[in-house]
Amino acid sequence: xxxxxxxxxxxxxxxxxxxxxxxxxxxxxxxxxxxxxxxxxxxxxxxxxxxxxxxxxxxxxxxxxxxxxxxxxxxxxxxxxxxxxxxxxxxxxxxxxxxxxxxxxxx
Amino acid sequence: xxxxxxxxxxxxxxxxxxxxxxxxxxxxxxxxxxxxxxxxxxxxxxxxxxxxxxxxxxxxxxxxxxxxxxxxxxxxxxxxxxxxxxxxxxxxxxxxxxxxxxxxxxxxxxxxxxxxx
Numbered sequence: 430x431x432x433x434x435x436x437x438x439x440x441x442x443x444x445x446x447x448x449x450x451x452x453x454x455x456x457x458x459x460x461x462x463x464x465x466x467x468x469x470x471x472x473x474x475x476x477x478x479x480x481x482x483x484x485x486x487x488x489x490x491x492x493x494x495x496x497x498x499x500x501x502x503x504x505x506x507x508x509x510x511x512x513x514x515x516x517x518x519x520x521x522x523x524x525x526x527x528x529x530x531x532x533x534x535x536x
Numbered sequence: 537x538x539x540x541x542x543x544x545x546x547x548x549x550x551x552x553x554x555x556x557x558x559x560x561x562x563x564x565x566x567x568x569x570x571x572x573x574x575x576x577x578x579x580x581x582x583x584x585x586x587x588x589x590x591x592x593x594x595x596x597x598x599x600x601x602x603x604x605x606x607x608x609x610x611x612x613x614x615x616x617x618x619x620x621x622x623x624x625x626x627x628x629x630x631x632x633x634x635x636x637x638x639x640x641x642x643x644x645x646x647x648x649x650x651x652x653x
Contacts, residue, residue, distance in 0.1 A: 470645065472540070472646070518581070520637075524597055525638065527580050527581040
């Protein structure tokens with residue numbers, strides 16, 4: 430099973446600044462990586478798939494990069510609605526696995 | 537718009553059973569593989585099971601194989617998860633989601649399953 434490790438566990442950033450979230454895979458997942466946003470009591474929301482392709486209706490301030498074992502989610506010009514928990518997920522090998530999440534807090 | 541609404545969660549004793557349902561709307565349900573995922577308290581997300589469009593193909597995480605059964609009714613736009621022999625470690629919020637080429641494009645808000653004596 431591929432282990433996904435996200436860092437940091439918690440990130441505190443001020444509104445209108447940039448947040449950079451990292452995700453590392455224990456084995457090469459090529460570009461088969463997705464990112465999700467999750468707010469308490471709400472449905473998780475797909476942000477990025479294919480490591481860098483934004484999902485439908487996702488604002489351009491969300492961008493994904495990386496391949497192989499190292500991936501990054503960058504959120505520019507942070508808005509109040511962006512403070513949430515973010516998860517990465519690999520879909521290169523079964524079983525598909527998720528990282529433990531990065532909580533993005535308001536500084 | 538796409539809506540997925542889970543129901544059927546609750547409190548059950550170890551060894552008991554529950555049947556979760558997921559009502560889908562806003563898309564052509566029969567065109568998509570569907571999945572169940574879960575999140576235990578304080579833990580990350582975990583894939584549980586998925587089912588093909590016509591129910592021909594199903595798969596399960598090792599942790600639930602032999603105890604959980606996924607099914608769907610395309611006429612009713614509904615997805616189900618029959619959970620038997622429940623364990624304390626099955627306590628989690630269960631989500632249904634649309635499976636799309638590896639990622640999960642839409643999720644429901646989840647239903648809480650608590651297994652406790």
